[in-house]
Amino acid sequence: MNRIASHLMIPLALLAFSCDDGVGTGVPADVDGFGGDTMETDVFIPPCTPNLDGVLTADEMFPALGVPASYTIAQNLDVDVVGTDKGDGTRAWDWSWSSASEQKRQLWGEPIAGKWYASEFSEGAFVVPFDLAGKIDSIYSYGNDGLNLLGLASTEENPTSGKILMHYSTVVQLFKFPMQKGDSWISKGTVRNSTFAGLPYAGQDTYQVDVDELGELSLPDFTFKKVLRVRTHVTVQPTVGASTSRQQISYVFECFGEVARATSQAGELDPNFTNAAEVRRLGL
Template sequence: MRYLLLILLLSGCADNVTPPVSIAPWDGDAPATPECLPNLDGRIDADELAPGFGVPANFVVNAPGTTVELDLNGLRDASGARVWDFRGVSQSDRELQVQAQTVEGTWFESEFPGAQFTTPLDPRGVELGVYSHSDNGLFLHGFVSSDPESNTLTQMRYTEPLLLYPFPLENGDEWISVGEVVNGQFRGLPYAGRDTYTSVVAETGEVWLDSIEFTDVLQVKTLVQVQPAVGASTSRVQVSWLFECFGEVVRAASEDGETDLDFSRASEFRRLGF
């Protein structure tokens, strides 16, 4: 290489040499900066849990009809930090891709004033949760079928949006939200009822997954109590692990009838991965 460089330098001094070609400097765009960058300050602000429309997130989830034994408390590492080690995928696990979609242009847009986006409630996407996001919190407006022609149509709008997560969200926060449905429809049947969400940010720590690890994750536990106007009341517990800018990276949902925030058997165990 040094010899080649020497030849090039010497040839530049000879007579009747063709002038070198002038090459313009590189002027391409700089690498795009992500709109949200985690600052690991131990809390989640509104802009760190905003929906990314059309941005797919890949999850691994247990197969339909199966349950998973879980330890929601995790472990303590040598420094005393809480660690949830969720590494390991079984052959029965399934891949799941989830993304937020805008409400604009949907068949139910006029039925949910103020709503902004939806995400699937179930892996098949048959029913959707309808949400809005503001500086004050993430709100649930209700539930709806993705297909308006379904003979088991669901269309349940809360009279006032229910607060899912207040902002900023920090360890130790507690809140209760109530949503009421009147003149609704649930899987083809008339429906009215009241849902009560009792939530607590129970812990902060690290989450270890097969393909990625997160620090400063908030663990949110929510007891959902459903009281229909007709029929028996039921309950369910959902635990979500939230990380700045990524949102929910792990979810564990109990079996129906559960009220223990530290349940040990999950009907759904969803974690970010491939």
């Protein structure tokens, strides 16, 4: 069952922006809060303008379903999640490096309607790919109080690898609104009468979330000011078998959502881990 914790179940693809005339490949360089190369056409226009107040509200994290977003994804590499002290109460993280092993992916969220498992979850739920292979979906709900994880399901009802249908009896709150530095919470999700890899499954997942820093994040194609660093420590405890835990660092920005993340190796105890199983960054 360790595969369940192979990636922390947080939606990188839920960028909170949309565009009017298709999908662009850049952002205006002069928009408050972030920089990038100016593009003449098909530019992403966020539905809100970052006010850089260090507080993420529900209006600034509204999921834009069906809008592809491009990411670079690297695995098993060293990473700096600590950054440097800027001397003004904020930090700076330089993630502008490149890696020869990076992969390019486009990810997006979709409404749950039409999925084989749709009747198992609330009507307003939506789904995001859980794995890079696109064989498992994460199911979420969004509201004024936060972004919640409802469960997991295989994209096919009866794949050769075995059916997956897992739903929490109570939702797991991944992000809460409003969210700002200093916030912390623990959310527990209990799974009963579920199926994983075609086998009966039950267990409990514990999410410990700490919003502990505010600062500037530099990526190869963007520089985001006033991003929140969100630490998530997930422990998966199946009814049968040993527990598995991972650490994840997410960087979240107003009107864009989660723009970068680093996921630790399994069993990592150091919250400032220096080697990541996976790093994802918004980029060309």
